[in-house]
Ligand SMILES: Nc1nc2c(c(=O)[nH]1)N[C@H]1C(S)=C(S)[C@@H](COP(=O)(O)OP(=O)(O)OC[C@H]3O[C@@H](n4cnc5c(N)ncnc54)[C@H](O)[C@@H]3O)O[C@H]1N2
């Protein structure tokens with residue numbers, strides 16, 4: 486059996502971006518920016534007041550000094566004149582600073598009587614000015630490739646970028662296989678269960694900028710699998726779930742190969758996820774996930790998401806590894822790398838992690854409680870509480 490690293494390399498081999506498109510920023514969150522976005526003006530474009538108060542010359546500011554208020558500037562309403570010695574301008578947050586001023590005295594520090602203000606004795610010493618371009622300069626560039634977050638969208642808007650160039654969304658065909666499966670909301674026989682992992686995988690794919698199409702549940706027969714592959718081949722990535730192991734009804738690998746799958750590998754030294762397979766089917770990337778719900782989801786994080794990220798044009802595609810301190814002992818690991826469902830917590834002592842007692846790959850309740858996977862290498866020795874371990878955040 487090959488290792489997880491080797492399998493990831495094989496899954497990613499030959500994958501690339503599918504094309505680009507221009508989209509309005511309202512549709513760009515979660516997409517991958519492919520062309521760097523450029524600002525055309527600085528932000529703020531003028532020195533701006535950051536408080537409500539009075540703009541004055543800083544040199545003139547002393548407790549109990551009086552100024553004559555000569556006008557007003559509000560956000561979107563600049564005041565064009567120049568403030569002279571002994572004068573102040575009423576100013577509001579976001580307004581351009583007028584000529585002749587370099588400080589805002591907040592209104593809480595002022596007593597006003599008609600057109601005259603008198604500064605209080607105790608003065609806040611801040612100047613309350615946001616200089617031109619303090620957020621970004623006129624030639625600012627948001628680099629690519631980059632998975633656009635909601636914060637990026639706000640930044641792009643501030644840069645006056647109404648549309649951006651992103652990669653085309655990879656379209657993923659999700660195929661659940663098995664005579665025992667019924668769709669949620671269906672009417673299962675006593676010997677049937679509900680198809681679950683395709684929905685988790687769809688959510689995972691769509692959370693990461695892909696588009697997932699759940700195909701009809703496919704029976705454990707050669708004809709049914711053939712018919713589904715014929716539809717699925719239109720997608721950019723074909724993913725099967727189940728039927729991957731060695732049982733009499735585990736036909737996916739065999740039928741996929743008859744259909745034209747050029748298999749790159751089958752079976753990896755990993756728990757959960759041993760019967761994973763990958764390759765290309767008529768030039769389309771193919772990933773065969775194990776049926777156990779947790780195995781399918783864990784393999785989704787470790788293999789499917791990296792493939793999706795690469796097809797989206799991202800440079801950083803593998804899961805981020807974070808270190809955390811184990812809060813309890815762990816027994817030695819065996820011949821397969823173990824991705825243990827765990828809970829990570831930020832504490833005053835740093836990041837701490839605890840593995841769940843139950844690690845059966847059928848337990849979605851445990852996966853739902855987990856926010857991390859502890860990565861146990863092949864043949865890892867027993868670990869004591871306090872050991873630093875590597876983990877993947879879910
Ligand atoms: N003799 C052996 N038996 C098994 C081995 C082995 O090495 N030798 N490997 C085990 C491991 S590890 C796994 S993982 C499973 C994977 O098997 P398959 O990929 O063939 O999956 P199925 O047999 O079709 O299903 C396994 C399990 O998961 C349920 N399932 C399947 N699809 C879904 C779905 N879409 N949603 C929810 N649940 C699903 C299915 O009903 C089974 O209970 O094989 C072991 N056996």
Ligand code: MOO
Pocket residue numbers: 755756757758759760775777780846
């Ligand atoms: O590898 Mo299986 O996924 O252990 O349950």
